[in-house]
Amino acid sequence: MTDHLTIVDHPLVQHKLTLMRDQTTSTAVFRQLLREISQLLAYEITRNLPMTTQTIDTPLQPMEAPVLEGKKLALISILRAGNGLLDGVLELIPSARVGFVGLYRDEVTLQPVQYYFKxxxxxxxxxxxxxxxxxxxxxxxxxxxDLLKNAGATNIRFLCLLAAPEGVARMKEAHPDVPIVTASLDEKLNEKGYIVPGLGDAGDRMFGTK
Incomplete structure (x- = not known):
């Protein structure tokens, strides 16, 4: 995880992403695909977790076996759409601790407004x-x-499904120490701040609110 941006080009990730982009994909299928693709992305973002060993007994003999080292990692969902990714990652890492950051985007200024933090x-x-x-x-x-760093976090990674060049540049400027893992770097943002070609509003498509 040394590069600032990692694009996961695995065939299953790309295939599932195409299905999610399709506007005819139903809410239920979209939600299921997001759960599946989040597990594949989580596999990549956790690739170099620190390891140690512990002594166990297999049915045949004792051995020194590899296990994760340190405290349980923390998954932070940026509400509300982050919950779709969170569910899939938790299936892969069920012992993780979970937090939530509630932000919404002011439609006029496009600036984030905080409403929840736990x-x-x-x-x-x-x-x-x-x-x-x-x-x-x-x-x-x-x-x-910013909020996570203010709460003490020093080792942070960012997991997203789609990224726009403008967003990647903004994150690199604000947080060059936070690597990003995504399934696709799309073309651009439109005048409303939506990713193009994108897949529409992920929250609306996930929760069926449009």
């Missing part, structure tokens, strides 16, 4: 993975990372 203790001792399907302007994501 995170696990001892963030300074944990790997913190923030999840949000869309990295668009990057303003909300950068604001969420």
């Amino acid at each position: 995170v696990p203790e001892n963030l300074e001792d944990r790997l913190v993975i923030a999840v949000d399907p869309m990295l668009a302007t990057g303003n909300s994501s950068a604001a969420a990372i």
Whole structure:
């Protein structure tokens, strides 16, 4: 995780992403695909977790076996759309601690407004993975990372489904120490701040609110 941006080009990730982009995909299928693709992205973002060993007994003999080292990692959902990614990652890492950052984007200024913040203790001792399907302007994501750093987090990674070049640049400027893992770097933002070609509003498509 040394590069600032990692694009996961695995065939299953790309295939599922195409299905999610299709406007004819139903809410139920969209939600299921998001759960599936989040597990594949989580596999990539946790690739180099610190390891140690412990002594166990297999049915045949004792051995020194690899296990994760340190405190349970923290998954932080940037509400509300982050919950779709959170569910899939939790299936892969069920022991993770979970927190929530509530931000909404002012439709006029496009700036983030905070309305909720609840995170696990001892963030300074944990790997913190923030999840949000869309990295668009990057303003909300950068604001969420600011809040996490203020709460003590020092080892943070950002997981998203789609990213726009503007959002990646904004995050790199604000938080160059936070690597980003995504399924696609799309073309641009439109005048409303939506990722193009994108997949529309991830929250609306996930929760059927449009």
